[in-house]
Amino acid sequence: MSTLPPSPIPIFTTVADYREWRRKAFIDNKSVGFVPTMGALHDGHLCLVRRSLQENDLTVLSIFVNPAQFAPHEDLAIYPRTLERDLQVLMEQRVADRKPSAVFLPTVKEMYPGGIHQDVAHQKGSFVEVKGYSEQMEGKSRPTFFRGVATVVTKLFNAIEPTNAYFGQKDIQQAFLLRRMVTDLLLSHPSPDHLHIVPTARDATDNLALSSRNVHLSPEGRKVAPVLYASLRAAEDCWNKGGSKAECIDAATNIIQQQIERVKEQGTDVRLKLDYIEMNDAGSFEVLGDNVGRAEKSDGAVILSGAIFVDQTRLIDNILLGSAV
Template identity: 65%
Template sequence: MSSALPPSSIPLFDTVASYREWRRKAFDEKKTVGYVPTMGALHEGHLSLVRRSLAENDLTVLSIFVNPAQFAPHEDLATYPRTLPRDLELLSQMSVTVPEGVRTPAAVFVPTVSEMYPSGITQNTQEQKGTFVEVKGYSHQMEGRTRPTFFRGVATVVTKLFNAIEPTRAYFGQKDIQQALLLRRMTRDLLLSHPEPQNLFIVPTARDPNTSLALSSRNAYLTSYERDNVAPALYAALQAGKAAWEGNVTKAECIEHAQAVIENKKRELGDSVDLRLDYIEMNDPESFDVVQDPVTRRQWEGTVAGKPVILSGAMWVGKTRLIDNVILGAQHTIGIVE
């Protein structure tokens, strides 16, 4: 453990070599390893993934790494919240009781940028050198429309992390549904064994119990008023779209119902808060293709045997970009666990 790291009751590893020594012992002891990748600034959403892993694996590992490759030059890499001492304190207080005894987080991987990118890294993709991973045909829809280099950065860093951590199972949040589904496809396409695709689990979005706002590290950027009275409009909009879909109106009308919620909130706020909708869209969970405007729920269900629809959206509250989604249909069919 590097002396630059904060004190921790949980073993910390800041190099791949030191972590792999620890991992070899777990292999020798035939212990399962659950893995929760994070960028830190932990909240209840992350902790729900940790609890799931603790319950289902002998050992649970987290990584905390703010990945430069998934931030475009104009995005918030420099200001992204970094709260490692607090994160470690939260993790040290976590435990889950299972028949075999009490489990607590077993290790935290906290690599440096140079450890993760030995060839160096810049946020300008045109200037990057070295090896990068791209999931062709699945990175330009939904979030990819606004953040065209985002999934290249995500796929690259998660491939590296899977190679380093070698997890039996990995856990991702539904809030980032496109990311989770894309990474499951990547594990399948690259023939990864740790984890195998069926062992990449998607855990339902953790929400504020009072406002239903999806928990996110970026919520720290919001004022208390924005967090409690403005940001929840996105989930409310998605719920309006969901209700319209269940009422069997067309997809285009569902989007209109959802957008109307945001427009009404903007009128209510006037000039007091800068609220801007980025997108609300409905997509196929396998191809990420946009659902066609004239399609209704009954028509969709009549042609795609049980496949659900992703209704997702993003909006700006001031300088903070928020995302959320709901699944229309049987979410377990796309690997969301209850």
């Protein structure tokens, strides 16, 4: 932290220094919007920043690559870290006369004073779990992921004390889970109705969901990656036409399988693998039964989600059926 790049936006590396700044905002009765990130900013993040600038007097963005949400075999070491570029693109954001007000850039020691180990079995100290909402969907593939997310976001909310917080729909399970956590823990900054879920930002040409992990895609892999959203759209179309959950999942997986066959026929080096396509109740995250259709779920929203591997890069996406966030 002794070699921070120059920035006209104040950078706070400790909770104590940030809280001095936050106290003044309280005294001045100014609202604070908050966008938590792990850096490697793309337009998905910047859409959240612009939404915050539009709705708040002050906007804070955090950059922290959280070890607790990476399992020992996952890509913590290669997660992109582009601080200088992140600050540059952040400085370019404006809404009317508002611009980003502060960056919270803590060290691992600052966020985990007692230390942190990626292996849950070796972790010591205080952690947050949201029981019954962490095991489905992404939690099924990444069993310790949401424990790490809930823990670090609780810490960030305690440190930042935001009036409003902004999350992208691409990580829909995370956003709904955090709203549940804020409700259950009686947090006031933000309150549940001030935790906002913003529609997924997509590439204008092929609708690929923007993600920091997209930088790991090869040119050939980048051409294949949009198949995930195409498969979800096929499932959505099936659902809207009255298909059952099983029929909709089949429609989606067929799109993926057809792309896998095309890749093989073309003889490219891209390896495409389906992780999952699933449909869950948006309130409980419970998996829908195979015979459930749109008529049976007219009383609530459904999360249609999926994940694929393009070579070693894991991509996720989702569509909400029946309700907006």
